[in-house]
Amino acid sequence: MATSGTKRRSTAKAMAASQKEISVSEFFAKNRHLLGFDNPRKALLTTVKEAVDNSLDACEEAGILPEIWVHIQPTSANRYKVGIQDNGPGILKKQIPLIFGKLLYGSKFHRLRQSRGQQGIGISAAGMYGVQTTGKPVKIVSKVSVRKPAHYYEIQIDTKKNEPKILNGKGEGVDIPPGEKGAKYIEKHGIEWVDQPHGTRVTIELEAKYVRGRGSVDEYLTQTAIANPHVTLHYLDPDDYQYDFLRSTDQLPSEPKEIKPHPYGVEVGRMAQMFEESEAMSVSEFMRTKFSRVTPAVAKKVCTTAKVSSRVSVHKVDRPQIDKLYEAIQATRISPPATDCICPIGEDLILKGLHQVVPGEFYAAATRPPGVYRGNPFQIEVGLAYGGTAPTQNITKELLLELLEETDTRTVRQFLIHTFNGLGGDAADKIVKTSGLKTRQAPGGLKPKDRDKLFDAMKHVNVAEGQQMEVMRYANRVPLQFQQSACAVTQTILGTNWRGYGLSQSRGAMPKGPVSLMVHIASVWVPFTSESKEAIASYPEIQKEIRLGLQAVGRKLGMYLRRRMKVKQQSDRREIFLRYLKEVAGAVSVINAAEEKELYDQLVAVAQKRTAEADMKLDDRGRKIEEDPTEMNLGENVLIVDPAGHEAAINRVVTEEEEEGAEE
Ligand SMILES: Nc1ncnc2c1ncn2[C@@H]1O[C@H](COP(=O)(O)OP(=O)(O)OP(=O)(O)O)[C@@H](O)[C@H]1O
Numbered sequence: 001m002a003t004s005g006t007k008r009r010s011t012a013k014a015m016a017a018s019q020k021e022i023s024v025s026e027f028f029a030k031n032r033h034l035l036g037f038d039n040p041r042k043a044l045l046t047t048v049k050e051a052v053d054n055s056l057d058a059c060e061e062a063g064i065l066p067e068i069w070v071h072i073q074p075t076s077a078n079r080y081k082v083g084i085q086d087n088g089p090g091i092l093k094k095q096i097p098l099i100f101g102k103l104l105y106g107s108k109f110h111r112l113r114q115s116r117g118q119q120g121i122g123i124s125a126a127g128m129y130g131v132q133t134t135g136k137p138v139k140i141v142s143k144v145s146v147r148k149p150a151h152y153y154e155i156q157i158d159t160k161k162n163e164p165k166i167l168n169g170k171g172e173g174v175d176i177p178p179g180e181k182g183a184k185y186i187e188k189h190g191i192e193w194v195d196q197p198h199g200t201r202v203t204i205e206l207e208a209k210y211v212r213g214r215g216s217v218d219e220y221l222t223q224t225a226i227a228n229p230h231v232t233l234h235y236l237d238p239d240d241y242q243y244d245f246l247r248s249t250d251q252l253p254s255e256p257k258e259i260k261p262h263p264y265g266v267e268v269g270r271m272a273q274m275f276e277e278s279e280a281m282s283v284s285e286f287m288r289t290k291f292s293r294v295t296p297a298v299a300k301k302v303c304t305t306a307k308v309s310s311r312v313s314v315h316k317v318d319r320p321q322i323d324k325l326y327e328a329i330q331a332t333r334i335s336p337p338a339t340d341c342i343c344p345i346g347e348d349l350i351l352k353g354l355h356q357v358v359p360g361e362f363y364a365a366a367t368r369p370p371g372v373y374r375g376n377p378f379q380i381e382v383g384l385a386y387g388g389t390a391p392t393q394n395i396t397k398e399l400l401l402e403l404l405e406e407t408d409t410r411t412v413r414q415f416l417i418h419t420f421n422g423l424g425g426d427a428a429d430k431i432v433k434t435s436g437l438k439t440r441q442a443p444g445g446l447k448p449k450d451r452d453k454l455f456d457a458m459k460h461v462n463v464a465e466g467q468q469m470e471v472m473r474y475a476n477r478v479p480l481q482f483q484q485s486a487c488a489v490t491q492t493i494l495g496t497n498w499r500g501y502g503l504s505q506s507r508g509a510m511p512k513g514p515v516s517l518m519v520h521i522a523s524v525w526v527p528f529t530s531e532s533k534e535a536i537a538s539y540p541e542i543q544k545e546i547r548l549g550l551q552a553v554g555r556k557l558g559m560y561l562r563r564r565m566k567v568k569q570q571s572d573r574r575e576i577f578l579r580y581l582k583e584v585a586g587a588v589s590v591i592n593a594a595e596e597k598e599l600y601d602q603l604v605a606v607a608q609k610r611t612a613e614a615d616m617k618l619d620d621r622g623r624k625i626e627e628d629p630t631e632m633n634l635g636e637n638v639l640i641v642d643p644a645g646h647e648a649a650i651n652r653v654v655t656e657e658e659e660e661g662a663e664e
Helices: 012-017 024-030 040-062 096-101 122-134 179-188 217-227 268-277 283-290 296-306 319-331 347-357 397-406 412-419 425-435 448-460 488-494 540-592 596-610 656-663
Strands: 067-076 079-086 138-143 150-158 163-166 174-176 199-207 232-236 242-245 362-367 371-373 376-386 470-475 478-480 515-523 638-640
Touching (some): 040 067, 040 199, 122 138, 217 242, 217 515, 347 362, 347 515, 362 540, 376 540, 540 638
Parallel strands (some): 470 515
Antiparallel strands (some): 150 174, 362 376
């Protein structure tokens, strides 16, 4: 009853009228930021990412070396059409509508197996965003074999019901005829298809914004190429520039194995649900078949501790008994989960991938042995690239002018940061200051005189000094580009003392220097901090492994840098000696009439011997060539290269003609 002075506003009955079920699609349509669609710029990236990740998963699962085509086309001021095709196994006709038109439908959620996707939301959410922002349906072409025609669907998600609505072929989709007729059909429907014996192409039109640089599609594709050296990627960007990332190995990652959940990793509520869902069987059989690492002896021990008969049927076990079984599991020693279900990239391929895309002179990699968090096996890998001439310093004037033409950034400072990977804000400020340009100067409007000033400043400012470590985070080979500070990887890097490895670092900050670091976590279930899969949760077991991985490559970097410093010191010393030896030889020969030339040669020989370190050459594994090869054995997982000119650190676009020209 309403108390005096307050007026009853509604009744339970009236309120009941407005209470109704919320479909998962309605929920995510309203909360699209949870899935990575917070703004038009990110929406574009997320769409490409979901489709490319699916393509890679499908190809690898089918045992096909992936080849992927990505095309982003502007259709109006703030709309883009995104087409992603793979040479994967294709998708069965009847599955297509469910995959692209229903949220939470997928093959990966219910299994514990390493893959990029895990939730079954990704591509249907991208399609839903497209329909919501442009009204255009998702268009899918899929071909499962050479003998069958490609099938074509136009689909819209019905958010109220979370069901697909098929718009073409009277709800059945249509087969695309072969040859000329098919080509015409494809063109007429505003889609594309690279002729392949099998594969899938998804086309989504969406409200989006295309920006290069940090967090862009370009960055995602480049980083994907690093962690997936077995993939060939063709990318035609909105300005019709073509990028081709060619595979550097024909070796597919080995096939990940599916595992059952480990008893330590299952919470009591989930366990109760498993009991309920199970087909009829005894508790002992249930324990042995639904979990990994439960032997008959372990099952018996758990049942005895819980005082539950091992022969009783699972459907007769009540909730208090399940609680007892759960407690008994925690008190029983069970061997840790098998870890051979994880497929790391491997040290050799990390070195190859990094070297292909990141400039540098020294590379190191470490693949840690597998660990376990909450019953889930995982494995950490770390790769490091150091040095190389700064891309701002070895750039040609012509290239700079082209880059200034291409850029869509607003200020020169932004242009520098976005174009040159790894160039921090400090270094960009230094270049702008040295050039004498105004801080907010736009790169497009630079006069020839100002361009000269900028070019001069870029040549002369030693950017390596202020440069910050560039961090690339990966989960199951997928680059993570947002939420950097919330991620266990970043937190562990910040908590590591890099000064011990020859880099400068202020307390609690990222280390400085021309270093790129990649950290990869592979797991059957990656613990993301949210559905948009952008950051790794900070489980202590995971952080410890990351730390050990960082230390492994850090130590090698430290050894390499100390050795390099020694070479430099000795060669400086030798230079000083040589500068004065002529004088010394002359003076001595005046005093004791010694043969000047002979004396000089002898003195030079002594100086060279005393500064022998300066002649030291390292082979590509960091071992000293000549003399004692064991003195700095950095092990197998390092690569040392000639750091001369390398344009990989420049975020730019290469047209097809330019590429052809380069080959001639
Ligand atoms: N290009 C493709 N080729 C073959 N099968 C595909 C392709 N794209 C998607 N699939 C199938 O569709 C399912 C649903 O994909 P979706 O992107 O919605 O979710 P997911 O990849 O399982 O998980 P997540 O939401 O974490 O990305 C996948 O599990 C896969 O079985």
